[in-house]
Amino acid sequence: MTATEILLRVRNYDLAATLDSGQAFRWQRAEERGRPDRELRNHAGGPTALLGCSWIGVIGKHEVRLTQTPEGIHAETNAPVSDWDFLRQFLQTEVDLAAVLKTFPDDEPMRAAVAACPGLRLLKQDPWECLASFILSSTKQIVQIRQIIALLCERFGDRLAPEPMMPSDCFYSFPTPQQIAACTEAELRACKMGFRAPNLLAAAREIAEGRFDLERIRRLPHAEARAELMNLRGVGGKIADCVLLFAYGFDAAFPVDVWIERALQRLYFPRRRASEPRLRRFAATHFGPHAGYAQQYLFHYMRTKLK
DNA sequence: GACCAGGACCATT
DNA sequence: AATGGTCATGGT
Numbered sequence: 001m002t003a004t005e006i007l008l009r010v011r012n013y014d015l016a017a018t019l020d021s022g023q024a025f026r027w028q029r030a031e032e033r034g035r036p037d038r039e040l041r042n043h044a045g046g047p048t049a050l051l052g053c054s055w056i057g058v059i060g061k062h063e064v065r066l067t068q069t070p071e072g073i074h075a076e077t078n079a080p081v082s083d084w085d086f087l088r089q090f091l092q093t094e095v096d097l098a099a100v101l102k103t104f105p106d107d108e109p110m111r112a113a114v115a116a117c118p119g120l121r122l123l124k125q126d127p128w129e130c131l132a133s134f135i136l137s138s139t140k141q142i143v144q145i146r147q148i149i150a151l152l153c154e155r156f157g158d159r160l161a162p163e164p165m166m167p168s169d170c171f172y173s174f175p176t177p178q179q180i181a182a183c184t185e186a187e188l189r190a191c192k193m194g195f196r197a198p199n200l201l202a203a204a205r206e207i208a209e210g211r212f213d214l215e216r217i218r219r220l221p222h223a224e225a226r227a228e229l230m231n232l233r234g235v236g237g238k239i240a241d242c243v244l245l246f247a248y249g250f251d252a253a254f255p256v257d258v259w260i261e262r263a264l265q266r267l268y269f270p271r272r273r274a275s276e277p278r279l280r281r282f283a284a285t286h287f288g289p290h291a292g293y294a295q296q297y298l299f300h301y302m303r304t305k306l307k
Numbered sequence: 308g309a310c311c312a313g314g315a316c317c318a319t320t
Numbered sequence: 321a322a323t324g325g326t327c328a329t330g331g332t
Contacts, residue, residue: 022313134313137312138312138315139311139312139313139327139328139329140312140314140328140329140330141311141312141313141331142312143312143331144312144330145312148329189328192328192329193328194329197328234315236314237314237315238313238314239314255313257312257313258312258313259312260313275322276322276323299313312329312330315326315327318323319323320322320323320324
């Protein structure tokens with residue numbers, strides 16, 4: 001039995017915050033058909049989660065429209081689907097968020113960060129798309145990362161079956177390692193990625209030619225998986241942590257970018273300034289087994305409330 | 308026109 | 321082990 005829509009019954013899920021929080025870069029907010037946005041209270045997301053707000057994106061070969069409703073998340077696709085596990089997996093709707101939040105350190109900064117966006121979640125993305133995206137992310141603003149990736153998909157991905165009302169820039173799959181490996185550095189630079197182009201190209205070739213196995217990473221212990229990813233040119237500790245967290249589900253991974261650095265400095269060391277290595281060492285032990293979730297809450301809190 | 312962006316890397320202290 | 325310069329490109 002196949003269908004082009006489904007309702008995922010899930011509570012405590014802020015779809016808008018999750019899709020727009022700098023972990024994935026291809027989701028676009030869309031005009032709702034029929035009704036205007038309303039504020040949602042005590043149901044699907046937090047007090048500020050928007051009801052009726054739609055998002056359009058691509059998961060694998062599926063073009064998907066997601067809408068937050070009082071019952072959960074409503075999904076529509078451009079083609080009939082028989083197995084919706086790809087969507088539950090991507091959205092991580094089975095995760096018991098309350099249980100995760102209980103493991104956070106009981107301090108004032110974490111309480112404030114969680115209160116600022118109680119339904120914020122982590123997605124689980126495709127490893128290659130995630131790795132490639134974060135190779136392109138270094139010293140770029142999120143809006144620019146989105147633009148680079150949109151160009152990349154449009155030029156080198158596969159055109160998906162069209163559906164009316166979907167914006168044209170969502171019609172492409174993310175290019176495979178093989179598709180990127182077949183590009184020249186100049187073609188990639190033309191997507192405005194600058195010095196990141198040779199890094200993306202090298203990673204795509206390593207994978208396409210079988211010298212680097214993304215599936216093997218999944219089976220390694222955290223530290224080994226991290227070291228393995230860092231063998232790729234252009235992948236340092238921060239980008240490795242993003243891929244470990246957003247694609248492989250290593251919940252203890254704690255990416256430290258400029259925003260997190262500022263958040264830690266301001267919230268945990270307000271008196272004297274702490275060096276970057278000092279902040280990293282603090283983070284490595286302070287946030288517990290789901291440190292990655294804590295990191296995402298601090299990141300979102302910093303960018304939306306403390307900027 | 309500065310200043311900065313979900314950094315990595317290499318050369319110095 | 322910790323700092324400093326360099327690498328493209330575009331937003332604010």
